[in-house]
Amino acid sequence: MPSTAAPALTVRVLLFASYADTLGFDSVELSVTGPATVGDVLDRLRALPGGERLPPKPLCALNLTQVRSDAPLSGGDELAVLPPLAGG
Amino acid sequence: MPSTAAPALTVRVLLFASYADTLGFDSVELSVTGPATVGDVLDRLRALPGGERLPPKPLCALNLTQVRSDAPLSGGDELAVLPPLAGG
């Protein structure tokens, strides 16, 4: 069987509020090797300066809908990592 | 022992809304022989034209506080007979 090179997925990652302060940016494009999950991107963020302060399982939204960290990613997805909500 | 003549009590009776329509007036002074209760005044009202249409135990307020029909009366009391409330 021919071996296929794993495709690279590019996703846009958004950070807000305290998480943006912690990592020092509020938006970044990351390329990960597919197939990949939300958790894989979180691991990438944790390797960045300040990223060790993210909680083990932060709230995440994929394309405007909340998801768990095992949700699979597609190229072009928008993944938002959400600090504790404080509306109202 | 000397027999004492029973004192006469004068109370102001107020009627509202449908009860005022039924009896044709909204205020009257009634004298009753003491000791007397709210129920005694209601009996007097029932003897008036239209009074037979009052319910057996209408809501009553004595001096701005709701009372039962066995509440005793004093001279100068204000007794209000209240149709079903419909505020709000």
Place this chain on the structure above:
Amino acid sequence: MTVYLTESPLDLGALLASVQSPERGAITCFLGTVRNHHGGRKVLRLEYSAYRPMVEAECARIVAEAESRWQVAIALRHRIGRLEIGEAAVAVVATSAHRDEAFVACRHVIEELKRRVPIWKREVYADGTVEWVGAKGSEAAGQEHSGAAGQRGSKGQAELADGRTTFGAWQRS
């Protein structure tokens, strides 16, 4: 001294301002407005009347009870006279540091008002008839309630299917 009855249109903004404070971040309001239908009939307008001094006394008692039971400030106003469709007949505002108390107290005040405050309304229907609300054939309606009226909880007296009136909370106080 607060006056609870008015013949003027209700001013929600003024009521809000009377109980707002920097310590109380949660505000709940209830407005009861004149509906265009009742019991399947088209309503043109309402005429409210009241036993005024007792309304004032009873509203003051209801507000004092709520303010002692919860950490809230309450504004309450009821309009009487002629009201057109859509106009507000009653307004309740509750402010608190906590939204749970603001919601519970606001609800409590409107339920107690409906159960305890001597106000009546006459509906003017599109077919030309006029009727006192709740006084269907007045023989059965408006009786003093003996027994477990106080167990009825928050059920409004105006909504009781048989048209009878309960005064449970009143008798307890």
Place this chain on the structure above:
Amino acid sequence: MTVYLTESPLDLGALLASVQSPERGAITCFLGTVRNHHGGRKVLRLEYSAYRPMVEAECARIVAEAESRWQVAIALRHRIGRLEIGEAAVAVVATSAHRDEAFVACRHVIEELKRRVPIWKREVYADGTVEWVGAKGSEAAGQEHSGAAGQRGSKGQAELADGRTTFGAWQRS
């Protein structure tokens, strides 16, 4: 199409007007205003920020859910940007033919907003410090919640003592 976020002061009258109708006589409102204290500290003002497109999507879902579950019309608006003490950050209005539904739906919408809508606030304190609300040491806060989050009922996520976030209702929908 309704817009749920604004940077302007909230206009309760306009929100009321948008959902009033002659069929719906019962109106309930909730206003959340900026308090002058939090956790024992004096607050000078707040700064709200949001993940705007998700706020719009999530608010639309919350309103649609409430309007399908109860016979109500809902108006909802949240303000972002800098807010002074006493200013309203959020307003909910529910109108219905029945006050019970208006109260329940209004309460539901504000609870769901607090639990599901991505808005954050930074408190500016009198001592000069500035802090994101709910982000204490951010290590423990803001975790995805696995397990029985949906059982917590109406408890607002912002009020959970341990600072963790529940998304029970969200995960159900």
